[in-house]
Amino acid sequence: MHVPEHLILLAPSANRVYAADAPRLVGAELQALAAGFGMTGARVEPITLAGVDYLGLHSDEDLDDTGKQLLAALSAAHAVFRREGDLLAPVRLPRLGHYPDDLVTIQKYQGKTNEQWTRLLLNVTAAATRTPGRLLDGGLQVLDPMCGRGTTLNIALSLGLDAIGVDVDRKDYEAYSAFLKTWMRQHRLKHTVEDAQLTIGGTKRGRRLTAQLAPTKEDFKAGGVQHLTYLSTDTTDLQGLVRSGSVDVVATDTPYGVQHGSHGDRLARRPLDLLDRALPEWTRVLRTGGAVGLSYNRHVAPRDELVALLADHGLAVADGDPDAFRHRVDASIDRDLVVASK
Ligand SMILES: C[S@@+](CC[C@H](N)C(=O)[O-])C[C@H]1O[C@@H](n2cnc3c(N)ncnc32)[C@H](O)[C@@H]1O
Structure with missing residues (x-):
């Protein structure tokens, strides 16, 4: 051996x-x-x-x-x-985290995507972009367009990255907003935060949480702040909310089409229909050379159909072992991920 x-x-x-x-x-x-x-x-x-x-x-x-x-x-x-x-x-490995670990671990709730799986999804998606180095130098702009209570957002923040989250479920937005405000205060981090009505062209579109934070007061003063945005709105319409070509990575855990993973939207029970409606917006906001990483349940979204759907939306799925990341979570979830680039 x-x-x-x-x-x-x-x-x-x-x-x-x-x-x-x-x-x-x-x-x-x-x-x-x-x-x-x-x-x-x-x-x-x-x-x-x-x-x-x-x-x-x-x-x-x-x-x-x-x-x-x-x-x-x-x-x-x-x-x-x-x-x-x-x-x-x-x-000895370098310490990548910029904040106390509890940023990622403290929130516990039904429907939370496992932290390790979320980290793995973000890593594998970032690696498929044209600029993977941004994962390590703080430059990667991450969007989780169905972010729930923000597992991806917190992991991105912990890596020093800027992040945008979107979710239609107002309860998730409120829970995340309350969590983040309390967490920044308890850790005495210098920050700004705003939680406001989201109105575009006179139309009410939900709410928007924006926060700027830095690991230390010195970083904050020197302008080394990270930007976090959470939009409480429908992910199938991000016009006027997220700029075209502005994100490097779209990484999300899609609704599992089973009871505990699909609150919020009727479409969430048919993930492929939801993705078909959302992908035009996700690819619009993604920059050329960026990548989309989706975690999904093969029981409700067969892999070949999902791969065909991504191709229909102009994204290229990398070759490789189609079962490399497939694993069984429980009787109703046969979990997998797929990564495609623009
Ligand atoms: C599997 S959960 C994501 C959980 C999240 N990763 C976490 O750890 O909290 C899928 C999310 O998709 C959201 N969702 C479903 N349809 C949506 C839509 N049309 N627009 C925005 N979010 C949607 C649901 O509200 C749910 O929070």
């Missing part, structure tokens, strides 16, 4: 979320990140050493700073080791 140069110990929580599928899913995520970031020759494989499971990373070159950042960004890396003969040396 050829032991790889680097071994990644997965976070125990990954096994709780994905059970036996964790190494395969996180391995596919790492492979996608490595490809996106041009780590040619990188190969990922699950491996067991002394009875402990790892994800092995074979690579032609030693890990540079970007490689370490990628491993730090991985949705479920607990620790990374470099093999030195028969021994493993711990590798």
Whole structure:
């Protein structure tokens, strides 16, 4: 057996979320990140050493700073080791998070998309853009057009990114607005926040939450602020609300078409119809070279139909193993993701 140069110990929580599928899913995520970031020759494989499971990373070159950042960004890396003969040396990874971890973990509610899966979706989608480096340098503009109570928004903020969220369910908007305001206050973060009626051309379109925040007072004063916008409105009409060609990544967990995942809209029970109505707007706001990543339930949206729909809307789905990210959540959810670029 050829032991790889680097071994990644997965976070125990990954096994709780994905059970036996964790190494395969996180391995596919790492492979996608490595490809996106041009780590040619990188190969990922699950491996067991002394009875402990790892994800092995074979690579032609030693890990540079970007490689370490990628491993730090991985949705479920607990620790990374470099093999030195028969021994493993711990590798210190950079800390990517800009805020206390509770930004992502504190909210608990029915219908919340799992944090690790959301992180994985964002990573794999960013890797498919023409500018993946923006994931790590704070430049990636993220849109979650069906954001619920904001799992994607919080993960984007924690990575130093700007984010826009849209959801038609007013209760989700109110819960998120209350959460974010309280969280920024409790952590004494310098910020501005506005929660206002959204009126475009005299028509009431819902509400808009806008916040500007920074990890430290110094960052805030120096203008290093992050922008967060949450639009409480229907995602099929973003005219006048989100500029054309302004976002790098559209990443969302689509309605699962089952009771606990589909409040809000009648169309949410037929996700493909909803996507057909929403995709013209999502592709309009996406910049050329940007990517769309959708998490979906294969029981209600067969993969080939979804891929055809994305192509109808002018998006290109990358080749590759169509089952790489597929996994069973429960009897009613056969979860998968698909990524397409503009
Ligand atoms: C699977 S949930 C997303 C959960 C979210 N990722 C979270 O962790 O809170 C799907 C969301 O799609 C929203 N939705 C359904 N139809 C919509 C529409 N027409 N416009 C905007 N949002 C919609 C629902 O309100 C629901 O919050």
